[in-house]
Amino acid sequence: MTVLTADMPNSPNSTISKIVLQNVPILATGQITEQKEGKPVIVPTVTLDLTPDDAEKLVLASHKGSLQLLLRNIIDTAEVDSRGATIAKVISGAERPVVRVAAAPAQPAKRVARSVRKSASPSPPLSVTVEIIKGKEKTTKQFSE
Structure with missing residues (x-):
């Protein structure tokens, strides 16, 4: 992820940070x-x-401001649609998501009887296989609980 920080002279928040590439x-x-x-x-x-x-x-971004290269987790490939950050937003926390709690229901919840199922057999132990490559030598190692 590449982030641009630039001064915007005609903006009320004169400095903005924005994701340029992902x-x-x-x-x-x-x-x-x-x-x-x-x-x-x-x-x-x-x-x-x-x-x-x-x-x-x-x-273009390098000519308009300073660039920072940020690394994300390799499995986190979701595109982020960001509106950018300004000093005012960072200090006030204005961009934090609002969590709304639903009102409690007027009636008490009904009780439902559930039957308990017994599992047919215990689940098998978990195991992980790791492939190790050292130079030209390749080995496989099995780990289990």
């Missing part, structure tokens, strides 16, 4: 050395797998 594969990470004031400075780098449209968004 679910972008990372091809490589590393660092390069640049010269700053005649001294070497190590700069972290990330190589992203972008479509041409995403590349245009990223270049």
Whole structure:
């Protein structure tokens, strides 16, 4: 996820943070050395797998503000539709979801008798198989409760 933070001079909330790109594969990470004031400075780098449209968004965003690269859990691939965050929203908590509690029913709930089923057999013990790769060697290890 790439987040842009930019100053918006004609906005009541002059600084906004907004998600620019989501679910972008990372091809490589590393660092390069640049010269700053005649001294070497190590700069972290990330190589992203972008479509041409995403590349245009990223270049435009980098010229309008500062970018932050945020990593999400690899299984969390749901697209997030965010309206952006401003200092006022962060401090006031205005964007927090409102949880409404339904009114209690006027009548007491009816009791329902339930029959209890006995399980035919106990559930089998849980087991997990892990594949381990060390260099060219591949092994499988079984773990169980």
